Amino acid sequence: MFDGDTLWVQPLDGGRYRKLRLDGLDAPEICQDGGVASRDALAARVLRQVVTVRERSHDDYGRALVRLQHGGDDVGAFMVQQGQAWSYRWRHSEGPFAQEEAQARAQKKGLFTAASPEPPRDFRRRHGPCPMPPRP
Template identity: 40%
Template sequence: MRNMFLPLALSYISRCLWTAMVAIALVGCQTAAGQSQASRAASGSMSCTIHRISDGDTVRAQCQQGSYRTQVRIRIKAIDAPELRQPYGSASRQALQRLCLRETFTLARQHERDQYGRSLLDLQCKQQDVATFMVEAGLAWAYRATAGDYPHLVAAEARAKRSGKGLWGQANPTPPWAWRHRQ
């Protein structure tokens, strides 16, 4: 009877250890400027460099703390950009690439994750808030689920829409969440 609970206990312990390792390795987003390697190591944060832009709201970064290296998928918090096969999907990705490719930042100890395991971050590139930049350019929507926490993005979206910037130049742009639902 005791042996039937052993696999469950081992599975639970494995999940706890994995969660603890991930929590120690990855976390939040701050600019790395002015922080020494020693202070980053002491705080448990990692120095990261963006090496790939997946689409208009997702990037991949190579992160390092001492000799430990890992790749991290990052979803920019509070925006939803067009999918690559949607109108303005490529333009959104290219704009994010021009702004963030090869930029560095610090991934702090604690941060949220989405349902796909991506780190959710308020990302800054070239001293600019990425979410605000993308929404103001008409290359992303303010994410409806977090709109209450980011009223400046809702206002930026309204301004971009009024001026016909980016995707708002289309007669009736389809939000990515509606487009994904149809696929």
């Protein structure tokens, strides 16, 4: 896991790991408040589990944008529903997980326990990207 919306997945037949970006959500940056909790929630859900990957396109960084399923559930919807990410807003759209986000906000789950959590887009605009962790 890298953060709450980016992970590495290895094909069942072995082969090279692929870096994937969950489509339709935006999780806090790893150095942002809630970033580690979001990453840990994603890891608790899918680490060392068999998942189904449906690729839609690629982002500006070359990562595949994917919908991920585990046990028949949409992992992106789960992350937003648990308050670990925002539904990804684009132009005038509230995003594909607007209903899950509204539910998490109403129940004050995860990020939404804070009065006004800062969306990652605003955090990146103010602080830039998180520094890369030191190599072991």
